Amino acid sequence: MPTQVQLSDDDVTFLLTFLRNATSPVTTQQLIDALRSRVR
Amino acid sequence: MLSLEEKTDIAFAGSPEEQRIAREVFAVMRAQGRFMSSDAPIRVSLDSARAFLAQTAGEDAAARIERVLELNTEIFALLELDEHTIIETTRGGRVPRQTMTDRSHTFARRFMTPLPKPEAPERPVRERPRVDPSWATLDQLLAPFDAEEFDLDLPTVQEVPEPEEPVAEVAAPEAPLVEVEEEVPVEIAPARTITVPAAPQADVARVDDIELASAIAERLRTDSRIANFGDQWMLEDQVPRFSRGDLRRLKDYIQEQEQPLTDDVLVQDVLGIRPTTPDFDLMRFAVNFRLSREHREFDFVGTANQRFWSTSNLPQIGTTRRKPNEIGTDYRYLTDELSDQPAQRSVKSVDHVISFYEYYLGLLPYDADMQALLPAPLLPNQRSAVLTFETPQSYTTYLVELRYPTPNRGGFILGLDDFFTENLVPGALISIKRTDNDGHYLVEYLSAGNQSARLLELEDRRQRYVFRPTSYACGVEDSFLLTEERFPHFGSEKPLDEKIRRRPESVVAATFERLGHRSDTQGFWATFEDLLAAVNIERPFSERYLRSILENDETGAFARDPDGSDAYTYVPGTTS
Numbered sequence: 001m002p003t004q005v006q007l008s009d010d011d012v013t014f015l016l017t018f019l020r021n022a023t024s025p026v027t028t029q030q031l032i033d034a035l036r037s038r039v040r
Numbered sequence: 041m042l043s044l045e046e047k048t049d050i051a052f053a054g055s056p057e058e059q060r061i062a063r064e065v066f067a068v069m070r071a072q073g074r075f076m077s078s079d080a081p082i083r084v085s086l087d088s089a090r091a092f093l094a095q096t097a098g099e100d101a102a103a104r105i106e107r108v109l110e111l112n113t114e115i116f117a118l119l120e121l122d123e124h125t126i127i128e129t130t131r132g133g134r135v136p137r138q139t140m141t142d143r144s145h146t147f148a149r150r151f152m153t154p155l156p157k158p159e160a161p162e163r164p165v166r167e168r169p170r171v172d173p174s175w176a177t178l179d180q181l182l183a184p185f186d187a188e189e190f191d192l193d194l195p196t197v198q199e200v201p202e203p204e205e206p207v208a209e210v211a212a213p214e215a216p217l218v219e220v221e222e223e224v225p226v227e228i229a230p231a232r233t234i235t236v237p238a239a240p241q242a243d244v245a246r247v248d249d250i251e252l253a254s255a256i257a258e259r260l261r262t263d264s265r266i267a268n269f270g271d272q273w274m275l276e277d278q279v280p281r282f283s284r285g286d287l288r289r290l291k292d293y294i295q296e297q298e299q300p301l302t303d304d305v306l307v308q309d310v311l312g313i314r315p316t317t318p319d320f321d322l323m324r325f326a327v328n329f330r331l332s333r334e335h336r337e338f339d340f341v342g343t344a345n346q347r348f349w350s351t352s353n354l355p356q357i358g359t360t361r362r363k364p365n366e367i368g369t370d371y372r373y374l375t376d377e378l379s380d381q382p383a384q385r386s387v388k389s390v391d392h393v394i395s396f397y398e399y400y401l402g403l404l405p406y407d408a409d410m411q412a413l414l415p416a417p418l419l420p421n422q423r424s425a426v427l428t429f430e431t432p433q434s435y436t437t438y439l440v441e442l443r444y445p446t447p448n449r450g451g452f453i454l455g456l457d458d459f460f461t462e463n464l465v466p467g468a469l470i471s472i473k474r475t476d477n478d479g480h481y482l483v484e485y486l487s488a489g490n491q492s493a494r495l496l497e498l499e500d501r502r503q504r505y506v507f508r509p510t511s512y513a514c515g516v517e518d519s520f521l522l523t524e525e526r527f528p529h530f531g532s533e534k535p536l537d538e539k540i541r542r543r544p545e546s547v548v549a550a551t552f553e554r555l556g557h558r559s560d561t562q563g564f565w566a567t568f569e570d571l572l573a574a575v576n577i578e579r580p581f582s583e584r585y586l587r588s589i590l591e592n593d594e595t596g597a598f599a600r601d602p603d604g605s606d607a608y609t610y611v612p613g614t615t616s
Contacts, residue, residue: 004247004251005243005244005247005252006255006258007256011259012260012263015260016265016266019266019275022274024322025272025273025321025322025325026273026274027271027272027273028257028271028272028273029271032244032249032252032253035244035252035256
């Protein structure tokens with residue numbers, strides 16, 4: 001099902017950096033928290 | 041020991057007597073400098089040499105020493121040092137040379153005064169390839185083909201505004217006037233830009249977690265740089281890789297154990313990594329992600345919390361009395377009863393009455409209630425999930441397999457044969473409760489005092505229904521209990537032929553006849569309660585499904601009995 005909100009290229013770049021710094025698997029909730037904390 | 045005799049072949053000048061005196065002087069001086077190098081100056085005072093000659097060769101020889109030295113100036117030299125006359129020679133028999141140490145270049149001075157860093161020569165200007173103006177714009181490219189023929193549906197095209205001239209002119213230093221050849225201006229068509237609709241910025245503050253998780257999954261799952269399994273994410277190149285040997289060992293271990301194994305077990309037993317090590321989570325993710333790429337060798341049959349892996353040729357979980365495909369076909373009606381937008385794991389427990397069909401095959405239907413209790417498939421093409429059903433009353437945990445429904449077949453849960461036969465009878469009421477682990481469930485039955493009754497069974501060897509005295513200690517739903525008093529005509533009946541049982545209407549008709557309640561109109565009648573319990577002997581029927589057959593039969597064979605409270609009639613010869 002297509003969603004209303006879409007991630008921008010900046011969001012994807014940010015998430016890639018976030019994943020690159022992680023040493024173990026990251027959950028979806030952690031990605032969500034990271035996106036939200038970036039906005040603040 | 042190596043001894044080397046030094047030979048001296050020096051020709052002294054003078055008379056033989058003077059030569060002898062010179063030789064003696066030279067010999068004593070060589071003795072003085074016996075450990076010196078051949079060209080190092082040997083110095084002896086004239087007085088001491090004269091005293092030596094006076095002792096060894098007599099006063100006459102001593103008086104002639106100065107004359108001898110004058111005759112042999114190539115061998116001896118006389119110096120005046122501190123008011124003393126010194127004879128000087130070398131072991132090589134030559135006057136020592138005046139040596140000058142060249143201190144214009146010393147190693148220490150070289151370090152103390154390093155040369156300045158050499159200046160790098162300027163890089164030559166690299167020529168840039170220039171695109172031929174005829175290739176610069178789409179119009180000129182398409183010109184030979186007559187662009188109108190193609191009728192391209194291009195996105196919105198905008199003219200690029202030309203950059204404005206700078207308002208403030210900077211006073212540039214006057215450059216010397218140089219005559220420059222006039223360049224021939226190249227006419228370039230104005231460039232056109234194609235505006236691509238930019239992805240809207242994710243306003244993450246205004247959306248909830250579920251929608252944001254969906255957006256993340258939608259975007260990142262298509263990105264090959266990112267590894268995903270279930271709810272977990274990593275960069276693909278940071279996920280450890282397995283060799284073919286590792287994969288073979290994983291497969292062999294699952295086959296040795298003859299049952300699906302979780303990722304925890306595989307990481308510990310096959311890869312030898314303990315749960316306390318920091319790499320455990322990483323390796324567990326690697327097992328799940330890498331095995332999910334090996335479609336031919338491994339099947340994921342787990343849930344989000346309990347990730348089971350299976351191989352293609354493991355023995356089937358559950359009954360072998362009937363093929364899973366046939367069971368799925370029997371439950372086909374469930375596909376119409378399931379919710380289109382299921383709320384998986386939205387209920388805490390489900391109560392269920394075991395029918396004869398379910399008891400005989402040791403299974404449970406994946407109906408709407410079970411759909412609300414059990415998890416959805418974790419992976420898109422996942423066909424089944426292995427769950428653990430724990431029965432606290434018998435201290436046993438069963439490995440069961442949930443077969444998810446397909447468009448043509450209903451879903452069901454296999455593997456409860458032993459639990460049913462050891463503890464329950466057809467008609468028993470069980471309760472299935474969820475736990476925090478979405479792959480683990482608690483199954484309980486109502487404990488009751490010991491009861492005895494003659495209950496229906498299917499003899500495997502003779503393939504006939506029989507009533508046998510049975511003792512049981514579980515709570516039952518009386519309407520589903522198949523006692524001899526209630527269904528006496530089922531004794532010694534054979535199971536229906538496959539052609540008959542394939543059609544639900546035929547099974548219902550046969551059940552009317554087996555129940556044996558003749559009506560006044562050359563037909564049969566039966567209460568809905570009896571019918572529901574009895575039709576479920578041959579094949580599964582839900583209450584809704586049975587009622588839809590009775591109410592909507594096109595042949596008109598079935599009809600609601602106007603006299604009974606909830607009864608139906610059947611007139612034979614009208615169904616095919």
